[in-house]
Amino acid sequence: MGCEVQDKYSEPMVWIGIYIAIASLLFIFAMDVDLLHGFRNKRFWVPCKFFSLNVDLSSDYMDQAAKLGSLCSCAR
Numbered sequence: 001m002g003c004e005v006q007d008k009y010s011e012p013m014v015w016i017g018i019y020i021a022i023a024s025l026l027f028i029f030a031m032d033v034d035l036l037h038g039f040r041n042k043r044f045w046v047p048c049k050f051f052s053l054n055v056d057l058s059s060d061y062m063d064q065a066a067k068l069g070s071l072c073s074c075a076r
Helices: 002-040 064-074
Strands: none
Touching: none
């Protein structure tokens, strides 16, 4: 009986993995399009037209460790 319950709860994990993989590929594609768009227009600072990280590092309520953590978590 324990194995049946285990199988029941592990079924959505496949779909969650597929969702994460597809979302990651779409984000990588959007970043690549931004990179190529920047190089094509000779803007080597790579403007974010299709993908942006939206990380706010200027707020006063966050300490330095939280700012660094939020920046590192978005860079992956």
